[in-house]
Amino acid sequence: MLKKLGFVALGAAMASVAVSVPAQAAPQAPQAAATQAAAAARDLLKPGQLLKPGQSRKSRNGRYLLLMQKDGNLVLYKGRTPLWSTITAGHKGAFAAMQTDGNLVVYKGRKALWDSGTQGRGAFLAVQNDGNLVIYKGRKALWSRHMHIGRLKPGHALKADQYVVSPNRKFVFVQQRDGNLVLYKGRTALWSSRTTGHKGAFTLMQRDGNLVVYKGRTPLWNSRTHGHAGAALSVQNDGNVVIYDRANRALWATGTRG
Numbered sequence: 001m002l003k004k005l006g007f008v009a010l011g012a013a014m015a016s017v018a019v020s021v022p023a024q025a026a027p028q029a030p031q032a033a034a035t036q037a038a039a040a041a042r043d044l045l046k047p048g049q050l051l052k053p054g055q056s057r058k059s060r061n062g063r064y065l066l067l068m069q070k071d072g073n074l075v076l077y078k079g080r081t082p083l084w085s086t087i088t089a090g091h092k093g094a095f096a097a098m099q100t101d102g103n104l105v106v107y108k109g110r111k112a113l114w115d116s117g118t119q120g121r122g123a124f125l126a127v128q129n130d131g132n133l134v135i136y137k138g139r140k141a142l143w144s145r146h147m148h149i150g151r152l153k154p155g156h157a158l159k160a161d162q163y164v165v166s167p168n169r170k171f172v173f174v175q176q177r178d179g180n181l182v183l184y185k186g187r188t189a190l191w192s193s194r195t196t197g198h199k200g201a202f203t204l205m206q207r208d209g210n211l212v213v214y215k216g217r218t219p220l221w222n223s224r225t226h227g228h229a230g231a232a233l234s235v236q237n238d239g240n241v242v243i244y245d246r247a248n249r250a251l252w253a254t255g256t257r258g
Helices: 030-041
Strands: 056-058 064-068 074-078 081-085 095-098 104-108 111-115 124-127 133-137 140-144 147-149 163-165 171-175 181-185 188-192 202-205 211-215 218-222 232-235 241-244 250-253
Touching (some): 064 124, 163 232
Antiparallel strands (some): 056 064, 074 081, 095 104, 104 111, 124 133, 133 140, 163 171, 171 181, 181 188, 211 218, 232 241
16 A cells, blocks of 8 residues: 655746856945845855754745754745755754755754755855755756755655756656656656656655655555665666665666666
């Protein structure tokens, strides 16, 4: 029997991660310039900075708020509507760190609960006016809230246009808007769940170890790997997508190669 789990909505579409470069402004008085710089910094989490419980970052237009909740969950809100989260609730006192090595990590004490899987000294997190969360190194986007790098962890979902990319960035496992879950290399489809025609479908890596494509509460496809709590999905550099249990044993695979 397939288990249905609740999840925080993760957003509807892959947003642009282009950097907008502001036009050169006229010279300002020192106090005005300092005020503007402080306001601009509120949308960024810079290398070495932390978000402790109750602390936040807000987009420059004021519409999107990234909040480190006291329950341990890092959540992006539009008004009162959650758009994305790290799904780390239940860890009171957890905090987020934009590490100097380029990885965004949620910690409880010294234990990492979630991370972006990014690396690159000097990288920073931006809360954008379009509702996207993006980690940049210079002008290069390393990560956004619509993607997972390498793994889809238990309890995490893929909604339309969200995806898992292999660490080498050659393979993309994407939940399409038409309801189909597809593995691509470039523009070539290597595997699919054959669930086209179900607009609004999403994919959930359940905590019981089963990967399921749902339309509402109706399962359309599943990996038949339930009964393995804690199993996670991996999109590998060799082009194979594999579900591994906690002992790193393969439970299911697409059987694809690049």
